[in-house]
Amino acid sequence: MKKERELYREFLKSKDLKFTKPRLIIMEAVFENHEHFNVDDLYEQIRKKHKNVSRATIYRTVPLLVESGLIKQSLRCESKDIYEHTYGHENHLHFICVNCGKIIESGFNDVAELINQLAEKKKFKISEYNLGARGLCENCQKNKEQS
Amino acid sequence: MKKERELYREFLKSKDLKFTKPRLIIMEAVFENHEHFNVDDLYEQIRKKHKNVSRATIYRTVPLLVESGLIKQSLRCESKDIYEHTYGHENHLHFICVNCGKIIESGFNDVAELINQLAEKKKFKISEYNLGARGLCENCQKNKEQS
DNA sequence: CACTTTAATGAGAATGAATCTCAACTGCAC
């Protein structure tokens, strides 16, 4: 958390943006818990402690966190944008259960390299990539069988 | 197109759904041109020939085409859901230019297998997966350098 | 520390993609 905070502060400074209270509160909330979140959940979480941080500010701050490289946008889930931590986390693959919304992660090594090779061939400059699969998690498979 | 149509008809029958004129018009429009589309573009395209097909019907029909396996949902682009053909097309990777919206495709062989292996480990049943990268296409890289 | 400038914030309004409603319509089985 300490390091994230310093990186964030430096990022803001480099962009001539102010290190404000709401921006700090939101950043701390992001790194407090989950590795995946959407703005709505984040808003609820922040509201428990800070009644006066508005949705708009969260929507304005999350893209800053993305630009700073601390988090990245992930696949959508239930028609909401979701985000995940990147700082200190390896690239990974998401298995998203279409029934219960559960997100299962799985590491991989080779895919990143493959993608980079292909991008180079197409002269495409990657800023971010996503790899995700939708389907049913173990539990939901069992439940479906029964019914 | 013939085969798509037959597959679609069979699919509808198997689900006790009717093979209606709007469902045919929409399906034909989908396979007429693009391999990538969003509902808005599809609506405009259909409107040129058929003034009385409504947006709602397109929004209702596209999920049927997905369920039938003829198309699948792809990564979002410019805050709209986009879809791509699957029938007769191999799996591929998308490079999406965040500047001009261009979608560049690239084939791959190994990723699918890797994903399936990982899914099996996690006992996850995949119905569909996506692999996409955002960044800048060749043109937009050049333009950015100049300005 | 007070001052000044300029960006950032909160609250609610606005936007826009996607979904829903419901009366009118149409496949299709008989």
Added chain:
DNA sequence: GTGCAGTTGAGATTCATTCTCATTAAAGTG
């Protein structure tokens, strides 16, 4: 052809996200 359940069109509605604007607060300067 008849009947009926599933479909449709049009517009209303929803809901995530973005915008507006008056108010507030960083943070450099003297």
